Amino acid sequence: MGVTLKDVAEKAGVSTSAVSRTFTEGASVSAKTRAKVERAAKALGYSPNALASSLTTGRTKLIGLVSNNFHNPLFLEVFDRFTRGLQDRGLRPLLVNLTPQETDPEATIRMLRQYSVDGAIVASSTLPPTYSEAFRAAGIPVVNSFGRFSTAPQVHVVGIDNVACGRMAAEALIARGYRRVAFLGGPENATSTQDRALGFLAALREHPEIDVSVSYARAYSFDAGRVEMTKQLMQGRAEAYFCGDDVLSIGALSAVQEAGLRCPEDVGIIGLNDMEMSSWQNINLTTIRQPVAEIIGASIDLVVDTVESPARHPETRLFPCRVIERGTLRPVTEPRQT
Amino acid sequence: MGVTLKDVAEKAGVSTSAVSRTFTEGASVSAKTRAKVERAAKALGYSPNALASSLTTGRTKLIGLVSNNFHNPLFLEVFDRFTRGLQDRGLRPLLVNLTPQETDPEATIRMLRQYSVDGAIVASSTLPPTYSEAFRAAGIPVVNSFGRFSTAPQVHVVGIDNVACGRMAAEALIARGYRRVAFLGGPENATSTQDRALGFLAALREHPEIDVSVSYARAYSFDAGRVEMTKQLMQGRAEAYFCGDDVLSIGALSAVQEAGLRCPEDVGIIGLNDMEMSSWQNINLTTIRQPVAEIIGASIDLVVDTVESPARHPETRLFPCRVIERGTLRPVTEPRQT
DNA sequence: TGATTCATTGCAACCGGTTGCAATTCGCGC
DNA sequence: GCGCGAATTGCAACCGGTTGCAATGAATCA
Incomplete structure (x- = not known):
């Protein structure tokens, strides 16, 4: 043939x-x-034959795209952009679908080795930094996209400053005059949730007059958000919630509507991500936008550069987020504080 | 290293x-x-080194996963299941992201050849059969998932019977006593839309007393659905719509709500796919469920089998769909007809 | 103990390319 | 027509494995 x-x-x-x-x-x-x-x-x-030539050149133009977020709608956009971005540079994405429980990188590393990938991108907001670090230790150029910020990173990290986002959410709620606020996080062991909680609570420590509570959904999912919000509404302690991400937020929103309450009149919600569905007019979620395109562009740049010069010092690239004003938070009550 | x-x-x-x-x-x-x-x-x-061994064995365990549906939320589930299913059999998905305008298979075929993929899965409901046929002609074992039914298939096709689904939708509307119904399709050149329209209209030809109209959205997207439904509502001809797919339906639903109308009291909507979001309580879309897991399982089986015996005769495997009763269609008025 | 069989092992060629090196060819000036 | 350096070309080894074949060794049987 x-x-x-x-x-x-x-x-x-x-x-x-x-x-x-x-x-x-x-x-x-x-x-x-x-x-x-x-x-x-x-x-x-x-x-x-690209594979045969890779034997001598040592380059396959294969990039491992590793993720455990196959249930977050945002990641359809993420995969779209990653695959397209890689293709545009003549690279090929080898997709690896991690189960949520899978936290040991060894099997994946072995597989990526077998296929001699030139590099790998770990796209996950829930995996610990040690996961990607194992790739680097194994000699695979790696970038952790949507990963956790670190001042002394062991691998390249591209994403957002989740702590700053938490703070931003808190400030958004404060600016809208909410006096009883809550953080409704994703799974407690997800790095993104931990950081968002950190920033949220830090900002609110500067406002002792505001009542704060914290709870965690068991996953970044619609159902988990709905269940947890239903629980919270029974206690009725908070006027507004910063939810772990948009899917969670929409689940929470659903719980609010189901309880016969109105959003934002009775309960305010702000999400994080700004996935496509959040802008759907019958959802219309106020949220914090994560600049996905920039994050992915930078991730690809970084992995390509690292393939060229593997000794490159690990670096962290964080992109700024901003609040997207929609219909689930009441308007700002006083001149917005920057 | x-x-x-x-x-x-x-x-x-x-x-x-x-x-x-x-x-x-x-x-x-x-x-x-x-x-x-x-x-x-x-x-x-x-x-x-899997690549080195592939040189002599002629097997890379690489499967090209080709799609142009990176904006349909259903496909996140599709990719999830495909990647997991392939991994479970020790195969590796090489993802190819086609732009919607890209209809020439040559470039993709060349690329898949370069990487010596063992086979390919074309996952798309919009590409014409000739697309996958080109793969077969090039000697690449291929399965067209979510593809168009054919009595004399040139390649393996796995999916649903879109004509039957159109008919099923028509019958669902009839059974609920709607007298003025409409098909609000996806892009007119998508094979899936063509077939759904065919079945829908065929079923209604048996009911001359029922008024039928047809229109097409410019894409399988929320906005396209919203725009087209807004247009339709101005004419106000139909009581109930069969929309091309769920995203389109949700866009249409949004248009209905925006127009100050209630669903299903004023306008009924039935979708197709049953993607995750359709079951969200604040969407709650009545729809026709496509058995994604089965389709994907069969697709993988078929591609694997074809790799083993390339001379295998092309076959079509269609899976039955069923109506998922939710909140956007009024209840059945008379004993449901099978 | 000797003949025979069968499992195990290593040699060497090969898969489809790449590349260092030496040989050849070319263009050019004289 | 000759000499020279530079450009072009082919040889052969190599990339990391696999596999047909013959050689080896162990085990079985008489």
Whole structure:
């Protein structure tokens, strides 16, 4: 089935080296042989075997795309952008779907090794930093997208400052005059949730007059948000909630509506992510927008650069978020504080 | 960086063949050498290079997963199941993200060839059959998931009977006593839309007393659905709509609510897919469920089988759909007709 | 004990390319 | 026509494995 280098060489009446060289950038071939080879290649329908060449060049142009977020709608956009971004640079995404319980990187590393990926992107807001660090230790250039900020990162991290986002959410609620607020987080062991809670609570410590409470949903999911919000509404302690992410928020929103309450009149909600559905007019969720495109662009840049120079010092790139004003928080009551 | 077969062989004091054989199923190796090799391999942290071995075996265990549906939330579930299903069989998904305008398979085929994929799955409800047929012609075992039914298929097709679904939707509306119904399709050139319209209209031809109209949204998207439904509501001709898919339906639903109308009291809507969001209580869309898990399971089975026996005759596997009763259609008025 | 069989093992060629090196060819000036 | 350096080309080894084949060794049977 496959047309090989040798076939082309034969047909063109040249050596295999000549053929190989016409297909490699910047190699020394005369215009004449190049023409002969190209003619023969076209006639035979030849295209070089990327895997065979990777044996000698050491580059497969394969990038492992590792994620455990196959249930968060935001990640459809994430996968879309990652795959497209990689393709645009001539790279190929090898997708790895981690189960939520899977926290041991060894199996994945072994697999990525077997396929000699040039690098890997770990796209997850819940995996601990040690996960990606194991990749680096195994010699695989890696970027942790949507990962946790660190002042002394062991691997490249691209994402948002979750602590700052928590703070931003708190300030948004304060600015709208809410006096009893709550954090309704994702799973307590997710790094993103931990950081968001941290920032949220820190900001509110500066406002002792405001009542704060904290609870955690068992997952970043609609149902978990709905269940947890239902529980919270029974206690009725808070006027407004900062929810772990948008899916959770929409679940919470659903619980509010179901309880016969109105949003934002009775209960305010602010989410985080700004996934596509949040802007749907019949959801209309006020939320904090995460600049997904920028994060992914930077992640790809970084992994490509690291493949070129593996000794590159690990760095953290955080992108600013901003509040997207929609319908689940009442308007700002006083001049907005920056 | 990489530990090779030779390193292990040296350390274990055996030939490279011996090492290779301990790592291949059913090869002849004595327990003694196997032990020696395994000890050495473990000590060195060796794992065989899948790409190198593919050179001789002709199997990469790579499966091209080709799709142009990176904006339909259903496909997050689709990718989740595909990747997991492939992984469970020791296969690796190489993801290809087609732009909606991209209808020429050549570039993708060339790329999949370069990576010597064992097979490919084309997951799309909008691409024409000729797309996957080109894969087959190029010698790549292929399955078209969510594809169009054909009595004389040129490639394996797994999916639903869109014509039957259109009919099912029509019957659902009739059974609920709607007298003026409409089909609000996806893009007119999508095969799935064409077939759904066909079935819908065919069923209604048997009910000349019922008024039917047809229109098409410009895409399978929320906005397109909202825009088209807004347009339709101005004319106010129909009482109930069969929308091209769930995203479209939710957009339409939003338009209904925005127009100050209630669903299902004033306007009924039935979708198709039953994606996760449709069951969210604050959406609560009545829809026709597509058995995604079964479709994907069958697709993987089929592609694997075809890799084993490429001469396998192309076949079509269609899975039955069923109406999921939720809140956007009024209840059945007369004994439900099967 | 000797003949025979069968499992195990290593050699070496091969999978489809790449690349260092030496040989060849070319263009050019004289 | 000759000499020279530079450009082009092919040879052959190599990338990391697999596998047919023949050689080896152990086990079985008479």
